[in-house]
Amino acid sequence: MDFEREITLELVRVTEAAAIVSSLQLGRGDVIAVDKAAVDAMRGMFDYIDVKGTVVIGEGEKDKAPMLYIGEKVGNWSKDSPELDIAVDPVDGTKLVAYGLPNAISVVAACEKGHIPFIPTYYSMKLAVGPELAGKLDLNSPLRENLKVAAAALGISVNELTVVVLNRERHRRLIDDIRKFGARIKLISDGDIAAAIATAMPESSVDIYVGIGGTPEGILAAAALKTLGGEIQIKPHPVNDEEKEKLQQTGFDLEKVYFTDELVGENTIFAATGITNGEFLSGVKFHRRKAITDSIVMRSRSRTIRHIVAYHDLEHKTIPLK
Ligand code: VTB
Ligand code: MG
Ligand code: MG
Known part of the structure; x- marks a missing residue:
């Protein structure tokens, strides 16, 4: 039996639980509480899953958080269970949840052990597209060229194209250029996993x-785009000499662009649950002691995408809901 077939639906329980508990922190302005709630719930739900998981992308990377750090073992490690790499972002868009804003999701991905590269920089330059544009654009090409090729491939004019960009000072020039070349822009304040995936929905x-x-x-976006038939290209973007040296020491080519297939294994599974309303997932809703969640879960081997709406009776939950 394919390992993913066994645990695909289990993974959605993990993101559902994280989404429910973190959404209870909606709008309270407490980013730590949002993340902590999600991390604890995820970790607890993993304990029920027959898997030998090792976290390769986690929460503890930047701030050495105590939970779901890189190298942490998750799952119940039962005999004969599959050994997998696990990548998580318990809340992508912590600030969005803390301030009651749209587009926050909870995310988990898994693939065969050893198939997610370790890239020693926090930031990367990224370009993501859906199936119609996969293989057609090039992160290293001038933006104007990419927009032209994209519009032609979609059979529309550049001014009908919509490009999503994180609203940051570092993107001032990029945003000006997109405007100059005539495409539409959707600026987001956070949460670019959902933004990258949205291109392929x-x-x-x-x-x-x-x-x-x-x-x-x-x-994490690559893990979903793999099934969706879209594509992400990423090029590490070191922000200081230390990161640059680390890249060079580990034999990285600073000009290397990674494509979807180099970022995740051939058999990858992905689950995400909306925490607040977004482009393709609704946020958690509470109604008469029930929490309603909206999730997607997919696996690349079969390319099945499931959209799951679940009604959770909060009186009968095994996860702590405080
Ligand atoms: C990015 C983006 C995330 O935070 O990491 C961003 O990938 C942080 O960018 O989706 P800044 O350091 O410029 O704030 C998110 O938006 C949320 O984790
Ligand atoms: Mg994040
Ligand atoms: Mg996060």
């Missing part, structure tokens, strides 16, 4: 995601 209203954001978020 059939019902989505965005065509291209571009800009500098977290490297882990790029890899």
